[in-house]
Amino acid sequence: MALARLREEVGDRNEADDLYCRAAEWGSSQDVHLRALHREYDGDQDGALRLLRRLADQGDTWPLSCLARIQEADGDSEEAERLYRRAADHGDLSPSGMRQRWPFGLDASGHPAERWW
Incomplete structure (x- = not known):
């Protein structure tokens, strides 16, 4: 990590x-999570996406909802939904995008659940 910080400093x-x-x-x-969020905050969407995708490719599931949020903001709702579903499959029920998309969650077959009360 120290070497990465030094590379960043130069x-x-x-x-x-x-x-x-x-x-x-x-x-x-x-x-890396924090670095990706900083990139996004600084307006470097490409850099943030690159880092988040790399983490997701390594098996880290946390970036999936972040990737979905960015894709949705960029207008790619189909990719956002795919990523939100992957995140939900791994137990990430991030309130930001999923609750707007599926207010009552998903049933066992992956379809939007109906209000039951």
Whole structure:
């Protein structure tokens, strides 16, 4: 992690990203999560998406709802729904996008549940 921070300090963001992601492969993904959120906040959507996708490709499920939120904001509701469903399959019931999309959740077959009360 120290080497990644040093690369970042000298302005080599891509190499720093790569080093952070390599550290995430060994279970230290929190810094990459925060880095992706900072990228998004700073307006670097491409950088945020690249980091989040890499984490998701490594098996980390936390980025799925973040990816879905970004895709939805970009107008790709089909991809957003696919990602929200993947996140839900892994137990992430993020209130931001899922509750708007499926206010009563999904049934066991993956269809929107009806209000039951």
